[in-house]
Amino acid sequence: xxxxxxxxxxxxxxxxxxxxxxxxxxxxxxxxxxxxxxxxxxxxxxxxxxxxxxxxxxxxxxxxxxxxxxxxxxxxxxxxxxxxxxxxxxxxxxxxxxxxxxxxxxxxxxxxxxxxxxxxxxxxxxxxxxxxxxxxxxxxxxxxxxxxxxxxxxxxxxxxxxxxxxxxxxxxxxxxxxxxxxxxxxxxxxxxxxxxxxxxxxxxxxxxxxxxxxxxxxxxxxxxxxxxxxxxxxxxxxxxxxxxxxxxxxxxxxxxxxxxxxxxxxxxxxxxxxxxxxxxxxxxxx
Numbered sequence: 001x002x003x004x005x006x007x008x009x010x011x012x013x014x015x016x017x018x019x020x021x022x023x024x025x026x027x028x029x030x031x032x033x034x035x036x037x038x039x040x041x042x043x044x045x046x047x048x049x050x051x052x053x054x055x056x057x058x059x060x061x062x063x064x065x066x067x068x069x070x071x072x073x074x075x076x077x078x079x080x081x082x083x084x085x086x087x088x089x090x091x092x093x094x095x096x097x098x099x100x101x102x103x104x105x106x107x108x109x110x111x112x113x114x115x116x117x118x119x120x121x122x123x124x125x126x127x128x129x130x131x132x133x134x135x136x137x138x139x140x141x142x143x144x145x146x147x148x149x150x151x152x153x154x155x156x157x158x159x160x161x162x163x164x165x166x167x168x169x170x171x172x173x174x175x176x177x178x179x180x181x182x183x184x185x186x187x188x189x190x191x192x193x194x195x196x197x198x199x200x201x202x203x204x205x206x207x208x209x210x211x212x213x214x215x216x217x218x219x220x221x222x223x224x225x226x227x228x229x230x231x232x233x234x235x236x237x238x239x240x241x242x243x244x245x246x247x248x249x250x251x252x253x254x255x256x257x258x259x260x261x262x263x264x265x266x267x268x269x270x271x272x273x274x275x276x277x278x279x280x281x282x283x284x285x286x
Contacts, residue, residue, distance in 0.1 A: 022056045025053070025056055026055065026056060028046075028048065028053075029048045029053050029055070032045065032046065032047075032048035033045060033047070033048060034047060034048055034049045035047055035049070036048075050248065051244070051245065051248050052248070054248050054249040054252065058249040059249045059252040059253070059256070061249070062075055062247070062249040062250050062252070062253050063075050063076040063079070063253055064076065065250075075250065075253050076253075078236070079233075079236065079253055079254070079257045082231065082232050082233045082235065082236045082254075082257065083232075083233055083257050083260070083261055085230070085231060085232045086218070086221050086222065086225065086232035086233045086234070086258075086261055087261055087264065087265075088149075089149050089152050089153050089156065089221045089230075089232065090156060090214075090217045090218045090220075090221045090261065090265055091217075091265075091268075092149075092153040092156075093152070093153040093154070093155070093156025093157045093159075093160060093217040093220055093221060094156070094157075094160050094210075094213055094214055094217040094265065096153060096154065096156075096157035096160075096161075097156065097157035097158070097159070097160030097161035097164060097213055097216075097217060098160065098161070098164050098210060098213060100157060100161040100164075100165075101160070101161040101162070101163070101164030101165035101168060101209070101213070102164060102165075102168050102206075104118070104122065104161070104165045105164070105165050105166075105168035105169040105172060106168070106172070106194065108169055109169060109172040109173065109194075109198070110190060110194075115169070119169075122162065122165055122166075123162075125158070125162065126159075126162050130155060130158070130159065130220060130223045130224070131223055131226070131227055133155065133158070134151070134155055134223070134224050134227030134228055135227060137151050137154060137155055138151050138227075138228055148228055148229075148230055149230065151224065151228060152220075152221050152224035152225065152228060152230055153221075155220050155221075155223070155224045156216075156217040156218075156219075156220030156221045156224065157217075157220075158220065159213075159216040159217065159219060159220040160213035160214070160216045160217040160220065161213070162213075162216075163209040163210075163212035163213045163216065164206070164209045164210060164213050165209075166209065167205045167206050167208060167209025167210075167212075168202055168205065168206050168209065170202075170205050171198075171201065171202025171203070171204070171205030171206055172194070172198045172199070172201075172202050174201055174202065174205060175197050175198045175201040175202075176201070179197055179201075180193065180197065180198075183196070183197055203277070207269070207273050207277075210269050210273075211266055211269050211270070214262075214265035214266050214268065214269045215262045215265060215266055217265065218258065218261045218262045218265055219262075221233075221234065222234035222237070222258055225238075226238050233254055233257045233258050233261065234258075236253075236254040236257070237251070237254035237255070237258070240253065240254050
């Protein structure tokens with residue numbers, strides 16, 4: 001099957017999957033209890049009333065409604081502006097996180113003592129709540145008179161560097177031992193081996209890490225916007241959340257926008273992967 005055919009098949013499956021999610025949503029809304037329910041004393045059955053679970057068509061119709069009463073700007077147009085702002089910061093955060101992650105991975109691969117000493121802290125860093133870290137980063141950034149978007153990009157980098165670090169480190173250690181011995185027999189330096197052998201061998205590991213980092217970057221920006229007051233998708237989610245009682249469907253427009261941004265970032269990395277690896281021999285990935 002050609003590349004175009006595979007892409008068309010994947011796009012079709014994606015549309016079918018979205019349709020099945022919508023059908024499942026409506027089916028549960030029709031069959032489920034309005035006020036939720038308990039299982040063995042645990043209240044885990046979600047509510048299905050219109051305030052909690054609007055109909056799918058109501059959520060989609062909300063995009064055509066004006067964002068603010070008395071103004072002509074529809075929600076979809078306002079959301080495009082929010083999404084564009086968030087997307088730019090997400091890309092910046094991803095680039096920062098990927099650079100940091102690869103740098104740390106190379107350092108740990110070069111010096112085993114650094115790996116043993118640093119890797120536990122890299123893992124522990126992901127347990128820090130981002131929403132608690134954002135005000136601290138804002139305070140530090142204020143001392144350097146930095147624009148707010150750099151704080152958000154830094155927080156996105158904080159989330160996105162981890163999968164890149166782990167994936168790159170694993171990939172650098174995955175080079176065939178026979179090939180490494182061959183490079184040593186030619187008296188190749190460690191950096192030459194890294195550039196000619198280890199890094200090319202690590203690419204199949206780095207790409208999945210970059211895909212995870214791309215979606216993590218969007219999450220980091222959205223959470224940062226809520227904490228820092230930046231006017232992106234996170235701000236829209238916080239602002240629309242105030243309409244939960246009167247217009248519950250409006251809240252989901254920001255949710256959809258965040259989901260689409262994650263898919264766009266993921267798709268961007270996938271497109272770069274397809275272009276960069278178009279001439280890579282398939283046996284290298286086996």
